[in-house]
Structure formats: structure tokens, C-alpha cells
Amino acid sequence: MLQGVRTFCSSADQTEHQRLLACLKKIALFSNVFAPYFDIIDIFVQTKPDLSGWFWGTIFSAIKAGSQLVFFLEKIADMFEAIAYALPQYQHFHDSCKQQFQESGQDRLTTFMSLVYADLVQFCLEVHHMFSRNPQGVQSRHRVGFLASVLWRPLDSRFSHLQQRLVKHKEWFEAEMGVQNPEFVAQHRRELLDFVRGQGETNGEVEVERMSRRMKRVDKVRSWLAVCEYQDVYEQLVRQRHPGSCAWFLQRADYCNWKNAPFDEASANDTNALVSSCHERILFVQAKPGFGKTFISGQIIEDLGTKAEDANIDEEPSTTTTVFYYFGPSQQDSSAAFRALADQLVYAHRADRTTMDALALLTRQTSGQQKASSDDVIAVIALLLRQHPTFIVIDGIDECRDAERFLAPIPDLCRTSDCRFLLISRPDLQIPLEYQQWEPKAPHIIHLTNDDILPNIHSFLMETLNRMADQGYFGINMNRNLIPPIADRANGMFLWASLLTKYLQSPGLSPNERCATLEEAGHLEGLDALYREILSMLARRFGPDKRITTDIFRWLSLSIKPLNIHALHTALAIIPGARTAKKQHLLHFTDSVGRLTCALVEVIDGNTKFFHRSVKEYLQSPACRDLEFSLYDESMVHAQLASICISYLAxxxxxxxxxxxxxxxxxxxxxxxxxxxxxxxxxxxxxxxxxxxxxxxxxxxxxxxxxxxxxxxxxxxxxxxxxxxxxxxxxxxxxxxxxxxxxxxxxxxxxxxxxxxxxxxxxxxxxxxxxxxxxxxxxxxxxxxxxxxxxxxxxxxxxxxxxxxxxxxxxxxxxxxxxxxxxxxxxxxxxxxxxxxxxxxxxxxxxxxxxxxxxxxxxxxxxxxxx
Structure with a gap:
């Protein structure tokens, strides 16, 4: 067994080699302490040679299953070390008390010694189950003893009971082997039996209490993961997505092949199969800015079936899980993305027993940090992906400030589990060389083109512009033949179509100006042209409105930290050099921001942000430097923001x-x-x-x-x-x-x-x-x-x-x-x-x-x- 452990230690990555060797030393300690156990058994019972082979094979199987997850294997090794110190010194008693063994009652010794064997085998089986994929809905088979309970306990609780049993076993064993009063030995024997029976009785705790403790453990782990907010973006997409606008993507053959390939338990536990199919389970989806990729990602997440699970420990979990993350202007860190994925996995499987065992390891002994390290987070993700079939959807990878660092662990996660990644980005994303070396067709990339989305843009514009015409936005004698050709001007950008409709709804335009915009739509092709037209319209407004609009753009672009809605409301009222009057504050702030910026900025769920990242990019570009709202000269913008802050203090x-x-x-x-x-x-x-x-x-x-x-x-x-x-x-x-x-x-x-x-x-x-x-x-x-x-x-x-x-x-x-x-x-x-x-x-x-x-x-x- 130890030789097998040494083999995979020597073949491990250099960065993990020392950590695995430390685990090996602790497991070797357990092996040396427990090996004489079988010599003692052989003194008075004729056993099959397979008995010890099964035992060491079970331990090796558990350790090998966790060898690719060193973070968790270290904790299992700590458990084996604790067991080693709790066991009797079998070798000492074998050498000094061999005669006494032969004179002892064979049946009694056989019964009591077998309890330890069964306890340790069951413990190893539970560890093996935690590190591998098990059939959905199949619960662990519990026997009377260590894991016997009417109500299931997580691993740390079961291990605590095991330690208590080993202490009682050690007391009985040492009393049995020592030169003791027979009544004293009998007393230890009765105490051991009473303790074994008593564990079954103490398991009759109230289920509500048990569940409460489990949820506290889940909350503790989620707090340790230190996750940021990630759910809001998805909820906004669901509300804002035009009905049926992204359904076409779900019919693509390449997406269907990626999604519909079955999750197979045998393959999930086969390392070679996982490595060979790694590249097939990573799918890139790329399209140009403004295409509508983020809305497509929301449709994909919905299609893959994100569902909240009931926290009943005995119910069968759902077949697959979908977790996601959106990179954006305020969420650009790769570490935050992995923390969000880990948090979703922990919460989604909070009712699963193998997951609860993993969480028990985390809460039993951590590195002492209040916040999990990046390696700890990856280890949590890797283990939960091993346990459960999972889809992972990531949008906006090109907005991640360290995209290469984010992409680096993904192949390793796919080599150790059958998870599937769908990664959405702009075409200019630099895909690491490792992804491109798998095979000639790898990485698998779906390139979305104008033709893919043109029917949806046409449908959206026809519906929206005709509704606006019915509402009188274009006056009485509007020529509706102007509407159908507009979709051809979008050049495959749903963002352009959406922004055009918002611009046409601006109260700053008259009906005749709206009709003229449709007639001359050719001059507005491309986002830059449309942005310039909108900013030119905003520049024609009166002084106070123009000043506030400029400040909105400045604060959203170059604030040191994002301002909450109340702080921004206050900042926009400040005119440097004078005390701020109450009347200077915007009325109906949420609606006013959209009106003042012609929907280039929106307030959703208390968060103020640009309608799209390309708005900020245009405002900071050389093409905008001659406009009043330009942010091209960042030093001037910082000077203006500094004057607002200082004026507020003064x-x-x-x-x-x-x-x-x-x-x-x-x-x-x-x-x-x-x-x-x-x-x-x-x-x-x-x-x-x-x-x-x-x-x-x-x-x-x-x-x-x-x-x-x-x-x-x-x-x-x-x-x-x-x-x-x-x-x-x-x-x-x-x-x-x-x-x-x-x-x-x-x-x-x-x-x-x-x-x-x-x-x-x-x-x-x-x-x-x-x-x-x-x-x-x-x-x-x-x-x-x-x-x-x-x-x-x-x-x-x-x-x-x-x-x-x-x-x-x-x-x-x-x-x-x-x-x-x-x-x-x-x-x-x-x-x-x-x-x-x-x-x-x-x-x-x-x-x-x-x-x-x-x-x-x-x-x-x-x-x-x-x-």
C-alpha cells in the first residue's frame, strides 16, 4: 500500500510533491501502528490472507481517489495520523503478551477486535465516496456501529465518534492485556459495549437541530470563501431580455452536442477517460462587441436548468447543476470568479451527503486564514465537480483583468472531473497555447456572425418601432416603410438596435427629428456614429442638465471606488465653490439619470452603470476628444472630481x-x-x-x-x-x-x-x-x-x-x-x-x-x- 502511495507521490507535479510527501509520512505512521493488528488476530483466529489485503487496498483506494486534490488529501492524512495516535501499540503487546493472547477467550477477542477493523474500513469507504462520483440518489449503506444512525451525520461528526470508540477500544485492549483484576477487565468490557450501544441512542437528536447545524456549517464555508455579489447580473438579464431573442442559439448543433453528451458515472471515475475527453468539454463562444453575448449567456443558463434545491438531506439531488459568473467593469478579478463558482456549488449541494463530508473537512481544520486562498478555492471547486455533474457558464472573459490566470486552471479541472465549461468573449481574447495544442480542432470555438442574429434584430426593431409609431412618437403621418430596412444598418449588433430605440424615445427629440433619424439611418451605422449623435443631442441641452450629465459620465468612469446611489446623488448636486442647496438634488433620481444621459447610463437595483462597456470606451477614445462630454483627458477629469470632493469638505x-x-x-x-x-x-x-x-x-x-x-x-x-x-x-x-x-x-x-x-x-x-x-x-x-x-x-x-x-x-x-x-x-x-x-x-x-x-x-x- 505504501509503495503505491510513494509511486503516485513521485509522479506528482513538482509543486505538489512536497505536500504529498508530508501526507505519505502521516499515512505511513498509521500503517506502522496498525500493521501488527493482523499479527495479533492470527494468534487466535485463522484468517484468510485476503483480510489484510482488502483492508490495505481499501485505504489505498481512498487515498488514490484524493491524490489529485491535495488540499483535501492533507486533511484526510491528518485524520489517519489522529487515528494512529488513538490506537493501542499493537506491536508492543504482540511481543510481550503473546502467551496471554493464546490463553484469552477467542470469541470475546474476535468480537471486540473486529469492531476496529469494521470501523476503519467503513471510514475509508466513506472517504472514497467523497472523492468520486456516485450514482444519484444512492445513499451510503450504514451498519450498526460507527456510522449507524437513524439520522445521518457529516464526516467530522462521524470521525469524532470513531475517535471516541478507539479511545474506549484502547482502554479495553490495554486492560485485557495487562495483569489486571478480572473484575476490572470486565468493567472495561462493559463500558465499551455500553458506549457502542449508546451511540445509537445519542443519534436520536431532533432533525431540525441537525439541519440547523448543517446550514451553519454551509454558512461558515461560504463566509470563508469570501464571495462577491454575482447573482444580480443574471436576474437583470432575465428581466431585460427581449422574449425569444436568444432562443436561436439553443438550436445550434455544436451547442447541442456539447450540452447533450451524457454524464456517465464510469467515465467520471476514469482518469484516463477524463483526460482524453478534456478538450471536448470546453466550448468557446465568441462574437463582436454589441452582439448581445451577455443576453445569450442568460438564455444558456436558463436552458441548462439552474434550479434551487430543497435543503432536505434525504431527497434525491437534481441530475446536473449549472453555475455561472459574469465579468464586468466592477467584477474583473479572476479570484472573485472562482470564489463565486465555489459558493454556488456549495449552496447547490448543501443537502448532499458527500458534499457535507467535504464541508466537514473544511470546517474541521483550515489553514487559520479568515479568507480562503486562491488554491483553497480551486481545491473546493475541484472536489465538488468530482462529486457532481456540472455545467459552468462564464461571460465576458475579455473583461477579466487577468484572463490568462483565469483560464489556466480550467484544463486541470476538466482532467479531474467531467465538468463542462462554456466561455463567452469577444474574438480578440488571447486563448492560452495549452488549449490550442490538444488536437487540430481544439479549442472548440463557436464564431457568431451577423447572419446568426439578423432575424432577431429585425423582429425586435419591427415590433418596437411599430409600437412607438402606434404611440405617436413619429407623429401622425409616419411612413412605416422606413422601419424594415433599419435592421440592415445594425451590422449584427443587437446593442445598436436597442440603443437606437432608446435614442428615438428620448424626450429631447421631436416627432419630425425621429422620422428624419429613420430616413438618414445610414449615417448612424456603427456604435461610434450612434454614440456621437446621442452626445451631440445631449450637448444641445441647458447648462444644469449638461453639467450633471458630464459629472455622471466622470464618476462612472474614473471614480476611485464605485459610488453607491446615495453618494452619487449627493455628488451630482455639488457645484464646486458653493454650499449645496437642497433644490440642487435631482428629483426622482433613478428616472432622471436615464433621461439626462439618453439611456447611456442606467440605474438597476440601486446600481448606477453604463448601458454597455462600449459607452465608456467611446467617451475615453480619441474619436470623442472634441465633444463636450469627452473623457479622453483623464487628468482633467480627475481634477474636476477632486474639486467636487474638496468643495464638499469645505x-x-x-x-x-x-x-x-x-x-x-x-x-x-x-x-x-x-x-x-x-x-x-x-x-x-x-x-x-x-x-x-x-x-x-x-x-x-x-x-x-x-x-x-x-x-x-x-x-x-x-x-x-x-x-x-x-x-x-x-x-x-x-x-x-x-x-x-x-x-x-x-x-x-x-x-x-x-x-x-x-x-x-x-x-x-x-x-x-x-x-x-x-x-x-x-x-x-x-x-x-x-x-x-x-x-x-x-x-x-x-x-x-x-x-x-x-x-x-x-x-x-x-x-x-x-x-x-x-x-x-x-x-x-x-x-x-x-x-x-x-x-x-x-x-x-x-x-x-x-x-x-x-x-x-x-x-x-x-x-x-x-x-
Whole structure:
């Protein structure tokens, strides 16, 4: 058995070799401890040679089944190691008590010794089942003893019972072999029998309680996987898809062959068969931008039959499972995709016994990490794909920032299971060389063409435009013969057809203009032409609407972190340099965004996003640089966003402490200065900040507020973003300026100057910003902004208004940067615990030059610092 284990260890991949050797050592320990068991049995019972062969073969079969899933095999090896330490030292007793064995009662010893054999064989069978595909609906056969239960238990619970039985077995065995009082030996014998019988009785727990514990285990694993939101995109597709628009794809022969090939249990457990058919189970679907690939993916997922399973442990699971993921602007990380797939698999099979056994291993012993590593996630996916026939649909792989890294593990997953991948992308996706080396026809790629989707575009436009004509959008005397030829202008892009109908429904167009658009549709062929027409129409609007539309495009394109709907609503109302009035906020925000942008931006389920990624691509392209809404000059966009954030801090944030002041209570940790602390605020190229924190507002805080008190920023949804991100925007605006831009008047990259001057001259507003930064657990650091502003100052003529203002801003910013450094050095620990100290005399007393104002809690006003 050990030689067989050594063989597949030596043939393993080099990266897994050391881990497998560690497993081998633990299994060898068990083998050495248990091998003398059969020598003891042979003393008083004539056994068949096959007895030990069956036993070691069962163990080898279980280990071999898990050899390709090292993450789980390590946990099984830990179990064998634990068993080895729980067993009696059979070799010692065989050498020293052989005579006593021969004199002992044969029947009694045979009965008690056989329990251990049966327990371990059953344990190995359960492990083997967990690592392989079993017939659907066939439950494990339980015997009386270790796995005997009216109600099934997961593997960790069964293993715990096994350990308890081995402890009792060891006590009985050592008492039996020792020179003991016969009554004492009989007592141990009775205790062992009582324990074996008692396990059956303790299994009578209430089923609801059992199920509750199982669901907690599932929740624990899902939390460990740290999955992001992935379901929303699919639900949106189901709601938005035009009826029958994608059904044609389901009739394609290549898709049907991929889908309808049967999942065969024998092949699923045959490594050679899996390797030989690997390339046949990976299908690429490619089409140009705007084709409607994402809607097709939604139709595919629906066709493959995603169904929620009932969490009843005894019901037969569904035959196949479909899991999916959509890459997009806010979901571009390959790790997030695999975490989402693992989460779906865990949830879909939460009622399956083999899956529950796998989850039991995960919860029994992990690496100690709060979050699963990428390798851990792949291991979970690999095991669950081994257990269950699964379809996997991935859309938008070309939007993944590390597509090659995402594609790399897929062939290995297909070599160890019979899963099937359908991967949807644009034609320019770089498919790794490994996929192309399988055989001449591999990889299997479906190239979708204009002819494939033209009938659907024609049907959609005929139905939609005729309905609009009935509703009077084109006036009374509309020539409906204009409608049929429009589909030919789409060039196979469903996106173009959909966007055209949205444009024609815009309230900014008159009926005559809509008819003229249909008559001259040839000028709108292609997405770029249609986008340009829409943006030209938006540019004819009045000032406030145009300003808000521009800001919407800016925030969606270049925000440091996506703004939630409440923060964006606040940001769009801000006019830099002035306090924001209530009337400046958009009414009916969700509807207004679509109206102001002519549906180029949409709000769905509280998320604001571009209608399609090509909108952002066009706005940032050179073709759009002469339009008012252009985002081609990113430094100018960052300058505008910085000015909005700074203006909010100077004019709209509270000019007072953000929470009630708390008195200074020195602790052991705050006696020392923070010079030894590491906030790591200078490790980024953006203004000295570490990064934009992705955690909640209070994560990592030492002091915990009253859980019943509302967050301090509950009525200031934009405060977090403005406080933490204005230095980042300003740094990017100054770092990426086009050459020679400073000579242009008016200078668009200086939009932030007046707002920053206003903030720096208002010490109370500045102090409020500093307090907010500490409350968000990201202490402010402006050390990298000072040299950038110095460079700008050197390039602006000093006699100009901008030159004079930039000089005063640089001096004030340098003074503020020094004061912030002093805070970190002298009060880093205490400010982290109590940010309100920034307003109190404790800070004031040690601040050189009395930089920070103090707050009089009783009078509700500021004491001006003494000069």
C-alpha cells in the first residue's frame, strides 16, 4: 500500500510533491501502528490472507481517489495520523503478551477486535465516496456501529465518534492485556459495549437541530470563501431580455452536442477517460462587441436548468447543476470568479451527503486564514465537480483583468472531473497555447456572425418601432416603410438596435427629428456614429442638465471606488465653490439619470452603470476628444472630481466634531509614541495613502461605539469618499498632465485650485476632514502632494491670479502636511482610539504653533487658536 502511495507521490507535479510527501509520512505512521493488528488476530483466529489485503487496498483506494486534490488529501492524512495516535501499540503487546493472547477467550477477542477493523474500513469507504462520483440518489449503506444512525451525520461528526470508540477500544485492549483484576477487565468490557450501544441512542437528536447545524456549517464555508455579489447580473438579464431573442442559439448543433453528451458515472471515475475527453468539454463562444453575448449567456443558463434545491438531506439531488459568473467593469478579478463558482456549488449541494463530508473537512481544520486562498478555492471547486455533474457558464472573459490566470486552471479541472465549461468573449481574447495544442480542432470555438442574429434584430426593431409609431412618437403621418430596412444598418449588433430605440424615445427629440433619424439611418451605422449623435443631442441641452450629465459620465468612469446611489446623488448636486442647496438634488433620481444621459447610463437595483462597456470606451477614445462630454483627458477629469470632493469638505461637511467629544483616557498602549507603528500610508503612488479601503467604515477600529447609536455619517453618504479620495484624484490629475497644458487659458486642470484654497484657509473644515479620515481608519498623509504642487507652481507665471493663489496653497498645504506628521508621531495610537481628540486641549497643548482649533462642547463653538 505504501509503495503505491510513494509511486503516485513521485509522479506528482513538482509543486505538489512536497505536500504529498508530508501526507505519505502521516499515512505511513498509521500503517506502522496498525500493521501488527493482523499479527495479533492470527494468534487466535485463522484468517484468510485476503483480510489484510482488502483492508490495505481499501485505504489505498481512498487515498488514490484524493491524490489529485491535495488540499483535501492533507486533511484526510491528518485524520489517519489522529487515528494512529488513538490506537493501542499493537506491536508492543504482540511481543510481550503473546502467551496471554493464546490463553484469552477467542470469541470475546474476535468480537471486540473486529469492531476496529469494521470501523476503519467503513471510514475509508466513506472517504472514497467523497472523492468520486456516485450514482444519484444512492445513499451510503450504514451498519450498526460507527456510522449507524437513524439520522445521518457529516464526516467530522462521524470521525469524532470513531475517535471516541478507539479511545474506549484502547482502554479495553490495554486492560485485557495487562495483569489486571478480572473484575476490572470486565468493567472495561462493559463500558465499551455500553458506549457502542449508546451511540445509537445519542443519534436520536431532533432533525431540525441537525439541519440547523448543517446550514451553519454551509454558512461558515461560504463566509470563508469570501464571495462577491454575482447573482444580480443574471436576474437583470432575465428581466431585460427581449422574449425569444436568444432562443436561436439553443438550436445550434455544436451547442447541442456539447450540452447533450451524457454524464456517465464510469467515465467520471476514469482518469484516463477524463483526460482524453478534456478538450471536448470546453466550448468557446465568441462574437463582436454589441452582439448581445451577455443576453445569450442568460438564455444558456436558463436552458441548462439552474434550479434551487430543497435543503432536505434525504431527497434525491437534481441530475446536473449549472453555475455561472459574469465579468464586468466592477467584477474583473479572476479570484472573485472562482470564489463565486465555489459558493454556488456549495449552496447547490448543501443537502448532499458527500458534499457535507467535504464541508466537514473544511470546517474541521483550515489553514487559520479568515479568507480562503486562491488554491483553497480551486481545491473546493475541484472536489465538488468530482462529486457532481456540472455545467459552468462564464461571460465576458475579455473583461477579466487577468484572463490568462483565469483560464489556466480550467484544463486541470476538466482532467479531474467531467465538468463542462462554456466561455463567452469577444474574438480578440488571447486563448492560452495549452488549449490550442490538444488536437487540430481544439479549442472548440463557436464564431457568431451577423447572419446568426439578423432575424432577431429585425423582429425586435419591427415590433418596437411599430409600437412607438402606434404611440405617436413619429407623429401622425409616419411612413412605416422606413422601419424594415433599419435592421440592415445594425451590422449584427443587437446593442445598436436597442440603443437606437432608446435614442428615438428620448424626450429631447421631436416627432419630425425621429422620422428624419429613420430616413438618414445610414449615417448612424456603427456604435461610434450612434454614440456621437446621442452626445451631440445631449450637448444641445441647458447648462444644469449638461453639467450633471458630464459629472455622471466622470464618476462612472474614473471614480476611485464605485459610488453607491446615495453618494452619487449627493455628488451630482455639488457645484464646486458653493454650499449645496437642497433644490440642487435631482428629483426622482433613478428616472432622471436615464433621461439626462439618453439611456447611456442606467440605474438597476440601486446600481448606477453604463448601458454597455462600449459607452465608456467611446467617451475615453480619441474619436470623442472634441465633444463636450469627452473623457479622453483623464487628468482633467480627475481634477474636476477632486474639486467636487474638496468643495464638499469645505462647504457641506459639518464644521464641528463629527461625534460627541470623548475625554482623553491614556492607556498602556498610548503612552508610547506611534513611531513604531506602521499605518503604511506612504506605500502608494497616490498622495501617500495606502489604498482606498474596501472595508466598512468602522473596520479595524480599536474603540467600539454603542451598537445602538447610528453611524456618524448616516446623513452624509458622500463624506467617506470625499475625505479619503480627494488626495488620490488630485495626485492623478497632477501626475498625468498632458505636456504643455499649463500654457492653455483657461487652464482646465486647475479646477481644484479655488476649492483647495477655500478648504485650507478654513481650519475648522480642515479639522473636520482630518477627524473623518481617522474615523475611517485611514490617517491622512499629504506628503506626496506637496512636491507635485511645487512643480505646478514653478510652471505658472507668478504674476497671474493662478500663480499667486497656487503659492499660498502650497505654503498652506506644506504647513498642514507637517501638522499631520506631528499628529501621527505624537498621537497616532490615541487618535486611532479616539479621533475626537483632534478638537481637544490635549492635542492643542503639544501642537507647535497651535495649529488645530479646540471645540467648546458647552457653548457649541470653536475657540480660535492663539497666534
Amino acid at each position: 462647504n457641506d461637511s459639518p464644521k464641528r466634531p463629527l461625534q460627541r467629544l470623548r475625554s482623553y483616557r491614556p492607556t498602556a498602549g498610548s503612552v508610547a509614541t506611534s513611531s513604531g507603528m506602521s499605518f503604511r500610508t506612504s506605500s502608494s503612488g497616490d498622495s501617500g495613502y495606502k489604498s482606498m479601503s474596501s472595508s466598512s467604515d468602522t473596520e479595524g477600529r480599536v474603540h467600539v461605539e454603542n451598537p445602538q447609536s447610528p453611524p456618524f455619517d448616516i446623513h452624509m453618504p458622500f463624506l467617506r469618499y470625499a475625505a479619503l479620495c480627494w488626495p488620490v484624484h488630485l495626485t492623478r490629475a497632477l501626475s498625468n498632465r498632458p505636456t504643455g497644458a499649463l500654457s492653455v487659458e483657461p487652464f482646465p486642470h486647475m479646477a481644484w485650485l479655488s476649492a483647495l484654497s477655500q478648504l485650507l484657509t478654513d481650519r475648522v473644515a480642515t479639522t473636520s476632514w482630518v477627524e473623518a479620515s481617522w474615523r475611517y481608519n485611514l490617517p491622512p498623509n499629504l506628503s506626496r502632494l506637496v512636491p507635485l504642487l511645487n512643480r505646478v507652481r514653478s510652471e505658472i507665471p507668478p504674476a497671474t491670479n493662478e500663480g499667486r493663489e497656487i503659492r499660498s496653497v502650497v505654503d498652506a498645504l506644506r504647513q498642514l502636511s507637517d501638522a499631520l506628521g506631528e499628529l501621527r508621531n505624537n498621537y497616532g495610537v490615541t487618535l486611532r482610539e479616539n479621533p475626537s481628540l483632534i478638537w481637544q486641549w490635549n492635542i492643542q497643548a503639544t501642537s507647535e504653533g497651535a495649529f488645530w482649533p479646540t471645540w467648546d462642547e458647552g457653548r457649541g463653538c470653536v475657540h480660535a487658536p492663539e497666534a
